[in-house]
Every structure is written in C-alpha cells, then in structure tokens.
Amino acid sequence: MQIVCKNLTFAYGKRGVTAVKNLSLTIDEGEFFGIIGETGSGKSTFIQHLNGLVKPTTCDELTVGEFNLLDKKCDYKKLRSKIGMVFQYPEYQLFAETVFEDVAFGLKNFASLTKEETEKMVKEAIEVVGLDYEKIKNKSPFDLSGGQKRRVAIAGVLVTKPEVLILDEPASGLDPEGKEQLLSLLHSLHKSFVKTIIMVSHDMNTVVEHCTKVALFNKGEIYCSGRPSEVFFKLEGLEEIGLEQPLTGYLKKELELKGVNIESDLTVDDFVYNLVKKLKQGS
Amino acid sequence: MFYIPFTCEKFFWVLKYNKSIKRGSLLKIIEVKNLTYAYAKGKEVLKNLNIEIEKGEFVAIIGHNGSGKSTFAKLLNALFVPKEGEVLVGGLNTKDKNSVHEIRKKVGVVFQNPDNQLVASIVEDDVAFGPENIGAKREEIEERINFALDAVNMQEFRKRTPTKLSGGQKQRVAIAGVLAIKPEVLVLDESTAMLDPRGRREVIEIVKDLNKKGMTVILITHYMEEVVNADRVIVLSEGEKILEGTPKQIFAKKEELTRVGLSLPPATILADKLREKGVNIGEVLTPQELKEELCKLFVKI
Numbered sequence: 001m002q003i004v005c006k007n008l009t010f011a012y013g014k015r016g017v018t019a020v021k022n023l024s025l026t027i028d029e030g031e032f033f034g035i036i037g038e039t040g041s042g043k044s045t046f047i048q049h050l051n052g053l054v055k056p057t058t059c060d061e062l063t064v065g066e067f068n069l070l071d072k073k074c075d076y077k078k079l080r081s082k083i084g085m086v087f088q089y090p091e092y093q094l095f096a097e098t099v100f101e102d103v104a105f106g107l108k109n110f111a112s113l114t115k116e117e118t119e120k121m122v123k124e125a126i127e128v129v130g131l132d133y134e135k136i137k138n139k140s141p142f143d144l145s146g147g148q149k150r151r152v153a154i155a156g157v158l159v160t161k162p163e164v165l166i167l168d169e170p171a172s173g174l175d176p177e178g179k180e181q182l183l184s185l186l187h188s189l190h191k192s193f194v195k196t197i198i199m200v201s202h203d204m205n206t207v208v209e210h211c212t213k214v215a216l217f218n219k220g221e222i223y224c225s226g227r228p229s230e231v232f233f234k235l236e237g238l239e240e241i242g243l244e245q246p247l248t249g250y251l252k253k254e255l256e257l258k259g260v261n262i263e264s265d266l267t268v269d270d271f272v273y274n275l276v277k278k279l280k281q282g283s
Numbered sequence: 284m285f286y287i288p289f290t291c292e293k294f295f296w297v298l299k300y301n302k303s304i305k306r307g308s309l310l311k312i313i314e315v316k317n318l319t320y321a322y323a324k325g326k327e328v329l330k331n332l333n334i335e336i337e338k339g340e341f342v343a344i345i346g347h348n349g350s351g352k353s354t355f356a357k358l359l360n361a362l363f364v365p366k367e368g369e370v371l372v373g374g375l376n377t378k379d380k381n382s383v384h385e386i387r388k389k390v391g392v393v394f395q396n397p398d399n400q401l402v403a404s405i406v407e408d409d410v411a412f413g414p415e416n417i418g419a420k421r422e423e424i425e426e427r428i429n430f431a432l433d434a435v436n437m438q439e440f441r442k443r444t445p446t447k448l449s450g451g452q453k454q455r456v457a458i459a460g461v462l463a464i465k466p467e468v469l470v471l472d473e474s475t476a477m478l479d480p481r482g483r484r485e486v487i488e489i490v491k492d493l494n495k496k497g498m499t500v501i502l503i504t505h506y507m508e509e510v511v512n513a514d515r516v517i518v519l520s521e522g523e524k525i526l527e528g529t530p531k532q533i534f535a536k537k538e539e540l541t542r543v544g545l546s547l548p549p550a551t552i553l554a555d556k557l558r559e560k561g562v563n564i565g566e567v568l569t570p571q572e573l574k575e576e577l578c579k580l581f582v583k584i
Contacts, residue, residue: 038479039450088477146348173395173476175347175505176546202479205549242481247549247570254574260581268549272556279562279580 001065001082001163001196003027003050008059010045019045021220027213029163032190033198034207034228037217038242043200046217047166050198051083052076064164081110084162084194088169090153094141099126102141103156110160125159126152128192130185147178151185158189165189166198171206183210204246208232208266216243229265312338312389312467312499313359317368320354320522328354329522331368338467341491341500343510343530346519347544352503355519356472359501360390373467388417391461392470396477397453401445406437406456409445413464431459435489451482455489468499475506487512507534507548511568518543530568 003026010020020042027033037043048054049062052069056062062069067079087093096102103122107113113121126133129151136144141152150170157165170186171179183206190197201207207214208228215225218241224231232238232249245253248271252262262278264271313336320329329351336342346352357363358370361377372389375382394400403409410431414424432438435455440448445456454474461469471490475483483506491512494500502513510516516533518526520543526533533540534547537555547555550573557564562580567573 038481173348173473173505175350175544176507177541177544178348179505180546204480239481242479244480244484247553247573250570251553251574251577255577255581258578258581268553268556272553272560275557275577276560276562282581 002029002063003065003164003196004061004063005046005049006059006061008046008049008056008062010042010049010054011057019220020049023220023222025215025222025225027196027198029195031196031198032186032210032212033196034211034214035198035200035217036202036204036207036214036243037223041217041242042220043217044168045220047085047168047198047200050164050166051080051085053085077110081160082162083164083166084157084160086154086157086165086167086170089173090157091141091146091149094149094153094156097140098138099141099144099152100137102152103159106156106159121159121161122155125155128158128189129155130181131155147174147181150174150178150182154185158194161193163194164196164198165194166200168200169202170199171201171203179206186210204232204244204249208246208248209268216241218242227265232266310338311335312373313501314371315358315368316371318358318365318370319367320351320358320363320365327522329358332522332524334517334524336468336499336501338499339494339497341494341502341512341514343513343516344501344503344519345505345507345510345516345545350519350543351522352519353472356392356470356501356503359468359470360392361386362392384417388464389466390468390470391464391466392472393454393457393461393474395473397450397457398446400457400460401453404444404446405441406443406445406448407432407441409456410441410459410463413460417464427463427465430465431462434462434493435459449482450478451485454478454482454486458486458489462493466498468501469493470501470503472503473505475504475509483509507546508550508569510534511548518545520544531566534568535566 006024008020008023009018011018023046035043045054049056050064059070064079064083067074094102096105100122103125104118107118107121123133126136131151141149171182174182186197211228214228214231216223216231223241224235232245233252238244246266248264248266248268252264255262262274264274315332315334318329318332319327321327344352358365361383364378370377372386375386377386401409402412407428410428411424414427419427432441435458437455437459440452445453475486478486487509490500504510511530513530516528516530517524518533525543526536526539534551537547540546548568550567550570554564554567554573564576567576
C-alpha cells in the first residue's frame, strides 16, 4: 500500500495551534521509513492521520492504498486492520490477565472468528515477535520483562496482519541489547506480511543504520526528505532544529573540512569500509 | 550586627568541613553496605550491594532492563527501605524513620517521564512545591525558585505552563523542582530516555554544570554516550555490581558488557570496527575524540 499525502494541514480547534502545515509526503510500499524531528514538530499528529485517528483540517489528498481517508464512506475499521499503530511505550497499554487475551483483543474488534482461528492468529503473532507461544500464553503480561512486554504489545498490533506498521519510538527505554533485538525484529517483520514500516525515532544513528528513506519534520513542515545519506550529510544547522548528525555524518563532515572525502551511505559498516579504502589509497 | 551571624555560620561551616576532612568518612555522601532488596514475592532485585559515593562525584549506573537500577535509585531516598544491609545518606540511615525527612532533603530524584512529575499549572509554582512542603518561608521560597530556575536556565519560562513546554524544558523544570530543596545529591533515573536530541543535550549540559559546581550526581541511563561524562561507572547485572571503574576502563571490557545486555558508545564501536580492519587507532569514547584520531591518520598520509 502506497501512502500519499498532499497539502495536509491540521490545527487544534478553530483558532488553535497549527500542528501540521501544508505537508506533502509519499511513502512507497516496501520502505522502512524514518520520521524524525524534535518534540512538537508534528510527527505524531501526522502519523495519527494515517489511520484516521485524527482528521485533517484541510487536505488535497490522503490515501493509504485503496483507502481514501478524505472520503466520508472510508471503511476505517478495515483500514485500521491494515495499518497497525504501535504507540510510544506500548507496554503501558497492556491490560488483560493473560498474554493470550491481550493479543487476542485486537482481533475481536476486527472480525468474528472461531476459537480455533483466533488461536491460530494469536499464536502466529506471538511467534512472529520472537516469543515462545506455549510458554508465555497463560502468563500475566505484568510478570514479563520490559523487552518482552513490548513484544507482546507489538504482537497485539500484528495480530490483524497489517501491511503497514507504524511505530512511535519503538526502542526508547530499552537497554542496548533489547534495542538491537527490537530492530532486528522489525527487519524480520519487514520481510513477512508487513510491507512497509514507518518508524518515528529520536536516534539519528538508528535511523541512518536502518531506514531506507527519512523525512525530517520541523515546526509542522517537512524540512527535508530522501535517503538518509542525502538528508543528513547535506544539511547544515541540524542542531538548530533540535536534531543532530549521526556519528558517521559528523565524521564525514569533519573529514571533508580537512580535505578528505569519504563516499558512504552513512551506515557504520559502509563508512568503515570506505574509510579503510581511502586510507589504503593514500598510503 | 549583620556580620556576626554570617561570620559565625561561616566559621562553623569551616569547622564542620575541616572535621569532615579529618574524619574522611563524612566525605562519603552515600554508603551502601551489604544491601539486599526483594519485592514481596521473594525474588531478589538487588543482592549484597556495596557502593560508596563521595561528595561531588559524578557516578553513572548502567545495566540491562530489570538489573535493579531503578530500585537502587528508590533506595537512595528512602522510598524503599533495605531488607538486609543498609543505606546511609550523609551518615543517616534510611531505615531510621526519624531521618527520612532529612534524607529526602539531601537526595533529590528525577524520574523518566516529566509529565508524571510536574504538579502545578505554572512553572514557578511547580518549583515552589518542594520548598513549600519543607515549610520554607515566603522570601526563602522566592530565593530558592530563583536559584533553581537559574541553575537549569529556565528563568524566562517561570510564568509559563509546564504542559506547553518541550520535553527537555519540562525535564529541566522537574530538575529545578528537585534543586529547590537544595539537595546534596541529584539522582537521574533515565531522565533523558523520553527526550529528543536537543532535550537530552540540554539536560546533560545542566547536569554537567551542576556537578562542576559541586553537586553529587548519580546518573542512571541506557545511553552509553552519556556515561562518558562520569567520573566513575558502576555496572549492575541481575541485581549485582559486576564492574566498576572510569568510563575508559569500563568500555575497554566490551565482551563483558555485551554479555550483560549492554554496549559501547557509538564512537567506541566504530573505532573498534576500524581496528578489526587493521587500522591503528587509539582508544576513544566520544565523537570528538574519534574525529581527532581519524584526522591524525589522514595527516600521516
């Protein structure tokens, strides 16, 4: 499903603050799309438009695959089973007595399924996030570790098999290993039924390492978008809009000032490879 | 006439200070002895922990999720009381109910989510909440608000509504709220986890600055790059202290850190990868240090 948004503006109330201004953005199917920007730059407001949680004040076009969100007859229920939304700290939303019930809750809202069908889908969702179904299904979500809780919460969104998965700061609050595991989970999901991943993140290093495309939000507008290597390296004054260069972007810039130009897509391994190549050329 | 009480106070302060130097032990603001703590069900969250923290030190505590870091923070200001062993704050035992009030004035804790810590609808009222609670007089409250807001560089926001501030600004107000009690120790329990890069930068700068002015800081974090600012790093795993040392010493132990779910600062990781490829590069912790090293390499060419 391709997501197309043209000239979206959203304001709170009639004279309220404009959270998103004239925003146009296309996200193709298959992208691992990063959205970055400081707090209050309109990131969350934008992603909430994509599954109809928030409706635009004015907008020329807003479509998610075959769903036209500007159409009053838009089937939001079906849309929301196709576009899964994982909020920040999703484990705070766990509520049921067992992991099974918690994950199954999402399904209840979308379809009337038999017991067996429900069980099959819940099992799949729990396994796809890398947890052992038999071991965990009857446990209380509150007895799990932080990383496990987050996985269960994500399973609760994946249970309807969404094609698009939107995650708001999925790794925040996790320890380095938990963060690594979560990101590799996202990559493995990206190869399954999830076609497109949209990830809001504050961590520039994560974004350059994992995203195929990225959009920088600033004051409700898109400041810049494209491949991470284009967006980061070329920009001046990222600090002024509350962001920063990823480590590789910073080093590339600093070296360029010394007259050393390193071609790189800014992922760590690629940067290291090209830097070593350059060193060898020189010597 | 005004000079006399002032001089007296200063005199006593000097006495006290000298005494503390002679005794040595009074310089230790936090003493944790054989501390074991378990929540009701019996599983021990912290096991036989021994930690001493000196006045003016900047100590970072790292550990995987569930390693007991946050429990430790709550034991420092008597929100929790040890099941075994003891926690002494400036010589006062957190088990002693009569000392709790005094201990909470000495140790201020800032938590992860700024939205859960702000209570008033105006910044200055929020900062005043602490001093009001300890019964400070009106002029003194005013003086403390000024001191605290200056320290976090938020004076210009004093009449604003906290809910309308950015994450970093809110967290700075939360820190001001703690500073208004004039604590001796500032504990930050993952206080930057929910912030954007600017917010994190702001908070870390303020914390570094407070430490320079003499505040004892205990920083609990998952961001390895924040740890490089500390004098000493303590690594917790499964409730036990497994490593302790300067950031350089700790981050030289890559395998041990990885084994307990931790990692190295991004610059250190990149330098390691270069070394694996045969590049001769010194030990680095920060992007700036790495840049210096890389520039040296290219100058040689």
